[in-house]
Amino acid sequence: MDASAEGPLTSQQVQGFSSIATQLAASIGTVILGKPELIRLALTALFAQGHVLLEDVPGVGKTTLARAIAASVHGQWRRIQFTPDLLPADVSGVTIFNQATRGFEFHPGPVFANIVIADEINRASPKTQSALLEVMEERTVTVDGVPHPVPRPFLVVATQNPVEMDGTYRLPEAQLDRFLVKLSVGYPDEAVEIEVLRGANVRSPESLPPIADTNIVAEMIRMAQRVHIADPLYAYAVRLAAATRTDPRVRIGVSPRGVIALTRAACAYALMEGRAWILPEDLKALIGPVFAHRVLLNPDAALRGATADDVIADALRSVPVPLPGGGAQA
Template identity: 70%
Template sequence: MTVPAQQPPTPQEVQGFVDTFGRVVSNVELAVLGKNQVVRLALTALFAEGHLLIEDVPGTGKTSLARAIAASVQGQWRRIQFTPDLLPSDVSGVTIFNQATRAFEFHNGPIFANIVVADEINRASPKTQSALLEVMEERLVTVDGTGHPVPRPFMVVATQNPVEMDGTYRLPEAQLDRFLMRISVGYPDERNEVEVLRAAAAGHSVDQLHAVTDTSTVSRLVSLASRVHIADPLYLYAVRLAAATRSMDEVRVGVSPRGAISLTRAARVWALSNGRPYVIPEDMKELAGPVLAHRLLLAPDAQMRGSTADGVLRQAMETVAVPQPVGAGSD
């Protein structure tokens, strides 16, 4: 079955997206200094209606990044501190019997927000981690057979400490696959770290950020990004790239179809943020690492040899022919 093509964004719509995206980037960078690429990737996940996994050591600004995004889009944000004793109901909410009304009432959990920071998600038990699966995929929480939709836009920003640290649980593959991207903030360079110290000494914080857009505009721009054109050769490139990871000796589980879908979703936003109503191969190549690497499960012997998912993905990309650049309307 052929899916009808949508009308690509107009030049005015493209410029409107670029302006809004740029304002949000600049605003977030007031709180997260010297990390332009990280901020752009995080906002790409937001406008692609995806979820973000930030893997890094403590103190590098992971939570500040999420809070700055929420403040910039005038969104409601909640933080869930994941601990070994956290229960699934502590995330989703509970149904409580109201003595006055003689009826059961649902009390929302912290998952009901536009930006949800799942802090140190790998410190919670696998059962509690799995409580996020339905809402991340369906944007819906089901309690006692009743569905409760979360607000839109909705993004889970999960932070994770490196797996070699004590007291952590490895995220299951099913949950990793729900994250559109995995990124690392990293330490700031010397100049920006000095600025961080100055800002802290002056009492500057994320709480002082002002909104530069609102959630209704974000929702509108999410719909706009879905109209960005992807030519057939680029769809085929995404499929072949995913297939290449599945046939490698170093890989036990390769990129799923959901991973290929995620790559095209992110590429649409990335193209639009760069002023184009169509995707080019460089968009997919730029995003392949953040979108696909965390979905690879390496074979045990490859891990023992020191292979990494990013390195294996780069090898796979070298085996797949890159299509020639194509524009809107060209298939």
């Protein structure tokens, strides 16, 4: 599966991508039972070179999913438990004076890994949360004016408890905007929960065999960047974002970064489906996970019970879907 060549992807490359993605999803699915779409969306973020935010109540498997992804990709991974007393240097690293060499040396923090699990990220202070802003966007950590690149590929899988719970800090808008998707695990159904209980003592993410290494994942990321997007679909993505910005219930709509995230995610999603081109259905399937956490409602709309999902649903209804022949479907 060589993605180094330019030009359209071959059917063999597309099949190879889809096969590895299917194997990864199946492997993770042996630990995260009954959540195939959640796993698919998390892998989409990995191949789109994005980051994943998992928000839900404690005990539904957020950290387990993050650990399962890390175990399935043979590379460096680190887990950071975010707490109120965690400092930015505990995340990014620190420069220390070496008495032997009479010079300063950089000691990298746990963020220097291919996959970083930021567990309960909203339990740390905003100052510590901001330590991830630069590295999530630029894949570089600057300490004392010196930039230090992190390993590639680089993925942050963060978990957070709902902001209504005690002991949490709300993630700022700039931090939320750096996550490609925000996902919710949700409670399992009865049959799945019984199956979880049966295997609770024997199944762990660390038992998963690695399906791909970092070189293969980096190749798949490059392949996703070569998926074809027709001009009408670029316009469709922009108009969907514009609809959120002009909605009277919205204080802050989807940013240009959010539009880029949607098209990048759609490219990876299409390849996982076995296509080298995206369809309007790909954008529709991803608009919720990619856009919802970027839509901020004004206080009056929030008090009336409006949600970001309502805004996105109205955007989908109001923006015509482009047709293959170049027209639009109302």
